[in-house]
Amino acid sequence: MKAQAFTLEGVMASLLLLIVVYTFFQSSLVISPMWSELSDAQLRLLAQDTLKILDNPDKVDGNYINATLQGMISQLNSSFEPNPEFLYALDRVTFPADYRLELYWVEGGGINGTAIVDNDPTPEAVGGSRFVVIEKDDLSSDSPFKNNPEISDPVVFEVRLILWRP
Amino acid sequence: MNEKGQMLIIFSLIVATILAALSVLHAQNILAGMQTSRTLMVFPKDEIRNLKTIAEEGLMQFCGLSVDQFYERADNVSKQVRRLYSQRGVYGDVVAYFATPSGGVECYNVKLVYISGEVKYEENLQCCEGRGCV
Structure with a gap:
C-alpha cells in the first residue's frame, strides 16, 4: 500500500513537471504564418515612399514637373513611354531594387491598364500603389486618354510600383 | 505513509x-x-493618406467652378476611385458635399471612406481654397 502510494505520487509529480515543460516550450514557439511578410515590409515601405515622393501636383509655368507622376502621365502618348527625367528619378529612389511600373484607369464599364516599365518580377516581389487625379486639359494633345469619350474627366489613375531584390 | x-x-x-x-x-x-x-x-495608413490627398488636392483644383460643375467632376472622381479600389477587394470612396457658394465653389466638405476586411475608416473633412482641409 505504501509502495503504491509512493509510485502514484512519483507518477503525478513527473506528469506535472512534464505538463509545465511542454506548456513552456510549446507556447514560446508559436509563430503566426503572416509573419512571412516581415522580410518584405521594408521593400513595401520603399514602394509606398517612392510613389509618395514622386507625387507632386505643383505646376511650373502651367505644366507639371517632368520627374513627377503627374508629369509622367500627362506626357504619355500611345506608346506609353515615360519621359527620361521620370525614369531617372525612379531609378535613383528605388536603387538597388528592380521595379515594374503599371498604370490603371477606368474606361467605360471596366478597368484598363498597361505596363509603363515592363520588367518581369520575381515571386518575392511586393508592390505599392497610389492614386493620382489629372484633368484632361492638363494632358498632352497626343495623350491616349484625352479624346477618349469612354474615360471620364478628370481621370483617376492608379500607379502601381512593384519592387523586388535583384 | x-x-x-x-x-x-x-x-x-x-x-x-x-x-x-x-x-x-x-x-x-x-x-x-x-x-x-x-x-x-x-493598417492601411498610406491608402487613407492617399484618399486625403485626393480630397485635398484632387478636388481642390475644381474650386472656382459652379456648384453643378464641381459636383459633376467630384462624382466622376468618386466613381473612378470606387471602381479602382474594388479590383483590390476594398471599398474606398471620396464624396464631396456642401460645396459653397453656388457661383464659384470656394469651400466644400468631403467624406472619406475606407473599408477592408480588417479596417473600417470614415472621416469628414472641411476644405477651403487657399486654406487646405481640416
Whole structure:
C-alpha cells in the first residue's frame, strides 16, 4: 500500500513537471504564418515612399514637373513611354531594387491598364500603389486618354510600383 | 505513509503550477506583442493618406467652378476611385458635399471612406481654397 502510494505520487509529480515543460516550450514557439511578410515590409515601405515622393501636383509655368507622376502621365502618348527625367528619378529612389511600373484607369464599364516599365518580377516581389487625379486639359494633345469619350474627366489613375531584390 | 515524501510532492505541485502560470503569461505577452505590431504594419495608413490627398488636392483644383460643375467632376472622381479600389477587394470612396457658394465653389466638405476586411475608416473633412482641409 505504501509502495503504491509512493509510485502514484512519483507518477503525478513527473506528469506535472512534464505538463509545465511542454506548456513552456510549446507556447514560446508559436509563430503566426503572416509573419512571412516581415522580410518584405521594408521593400513595401520603399514602394509606398517612392510613389509618395514622386507625387507632386505643383505646376511650373502651367505644366507639371517632368520627374513627377503627374508629369509622367500627362506626357504619355500611345506608346506609353515615360519621359527620361521620370525614369531617372525612379531609378535613383528605388536603387538597388528592380521595379515594374503599371498604370490603371477606368474606361467605360471596366478597368484598363498597361505596363509603363515592363520588367518581369520575381515571386518575392511586393508592390505599392497610389492614386493620382489629372484633368484632361492638363494632358498632352497626343495623350491616349484625352479624346477618349469612354474615360471620364478628370481621370483617376492608379500607379502601381512593384519592387523586388535583384 | 511517508509524510516527508508527501510534503515534497505537494511542494513540487505548487512549484509546477506557478511555473505553468508564468509560462502561459509569457506566451500571451509574446502573442499580444506580435499581434499589435502586425496590426500596426497592416493598417492601411498610406491608402487613407492617399484618399486625403485626393480630397485635398484632387478636388481642390475644381474650386472656382459652379456648384453643378464641381459636383459633376467630384462624382466622376468618386466613381473612378470606387471602381479602382474594388479590383483590390476594398471599398474606398471620396464624396464631396456642401460645396459653397453656388457661383464659384470656394469651400466644400468631403467624406472619406475606407473599408477592408480588417479596417473600417470614415472621416469628414472641411476644405477651403487657399486654406487646405481640416
